[in-house]
Amino acid sequence: MMFSSVLALLILLNLQPQIRAVEGLALRAYDYTKYHTMDEISGWMQQMEKDYPEVVSSVIYGTTYEKRNITLLKIGLNSTELKKGIWMDCGIHGNEWISPAFCQYFIKQILSSYKTDPKMGEIFKNLDFYITPVLNRDGYTYSWKDNTTRQWRKNRSPGTGNCTCYGTDINRNFNVNWGTVGVSKLCCIGMYCGPSVLSELESRAVTEFLESNRNRILLFLTVHSFGQLILLPYGHSSVSVPNYEELMEVGQAAAKAIKSVHGMDYTVGAASDVMYQTSGSSRDFARLIGIPFVFTFELRDKGEFGFKLPEDQIQPTCEEAYQGALSIITTVHDKTFTSAAFTITATLWTTLTAACLSTATWV
């Protein structure tokens, strides 16, 4: 009896490294060119935290109606000081499957490059990424239910009052021009803005996080499909951003970076000019509370497949969008931290010059 238990224990101990190796293999084998279920994405997020503990930690910042955690991954080198941050969210609309696929790809890319790429290493040192791979977990899960639910856009909060339909468009529920343009007050429609402003758990969670970190967040990037667009705030045609020229310049550079990968054209402009008028969007809210750089990415395609982008386009879409995002991130980082570097360099030169002059012997 004793012997067999010892034997069993020995076998188990021997298997442990293999199990871990299998897990590692499983992670490396995670297919970034396929769409994944909500459970698979949750599992992958946990694995990322386990595999990269020195740079990845998870933060639960809300709960959905169906009791799922709203979780982001905080990614960056640890620091004793509170660092500036970059916000990225994917999957605010359940049917935009390419969006969560991009967040997963993005995270994989930055984690596999921060040690070897000096620029990414510098970004990891100076900034923290706050990335939510799936913001609308209930809606995304519902869109996987069967082929009749594939186009589900909203969350899954139940209708209030006389409403017998489910769901509010989270991206019309934020406290910025709420309920004015580009929305429906009919609760069964896809663009339903909700019974009241910030009625939804998801928009409240994001709002609270952004508000408590507003002074630290430099860039807010929200990822959607489809349309091949890079959108600036605002969605309301009567409102324009004070740094429009700067945002256009940064956006155009990103579009150029995207085009250089696979030749795809992404149009840059204010949402109300280029796409349609909207109100209550997360992007508009982020700009309103003072985050200086704010963009929406609308990924591929232009309507041929629409929300049902084929899996063989996941890789090229992610590759080009990654270059676009990286272009913006690098610019924002350099605008913030190069001036500090300049000050240090200037101080150094001044000190050296002073030392030189003081020790020079005048003939």
Added chain:
Amino acid sequence: MNWFCFVWTVLFSMVWQCPAAPSTPSPTAPGSTAQDEVECPSNCVLLIYSNRSTSEAQDPLVMTSTELNPDHYEAQRAAHAVRYYLNTLYGTPFRQLSFSKVHQARTEDLGEAGMKYLLEISVKDSLNKSSEKLCSAEVVYPRGETQQPPKVQISCAASLQLNTSAEEEDFYKRYSAADSAVSGKDIPDSYGHVDPEMVPFWKLAGVASTFIMLNESNENTLYNLAQVAKITQLESQNGQLRLEYVVLLHDMISQVIIIACITTSDD
């Protein structure tokens, strides 16, 4: 030489909006879009669209003209109306027309007659991807309470005309055989996949849908074919290939999905 001339006549059935607020609460799936088995109603009103002929050019009225940014939504939506129009004329299962870019755009307010958009666009032909045609197009959206289709003209229409291809002839021959019973559903599937054999049927659905999309277009719409919910081959009459489609058309602006029943037959 007997050239087949495919004239895709579209028999247009009832069009209704989805999702609509259900009148009685459904206990199983409240709020789900009515995409479960949709059958084409047997008592549909049938409208027949035949090949459109380009209307005569009219002297432009001197009205207020506004230059548009060609990348902004106003010009883009009008360009999509041109796209629908081109495909009603020349689209086939093996050839679709679209636009790559709007170069210039302006509007002319025609008052009671409507709003005219004048566009310079690059037309793309799926049969000849390397070359694009620069065309001038006009779209006039009528004014009024009820939806009326825009009137479209395009300068390069004649130059886009092609004879029926061998591919089209083979397709017709193969599927109009007596024992052919094509059927399918959910195209593309949730993963964006289309079975290679179903691609021409999917493309045909897109072309047939352009009749409806053009009909439903106004300055506040932008339609795309979201999905072929169902396709059934109907019994051949007079050797024609006849197909019945249930299609889902997505409007980008309102995010509303229209369900439409279309019957196609070729002459």
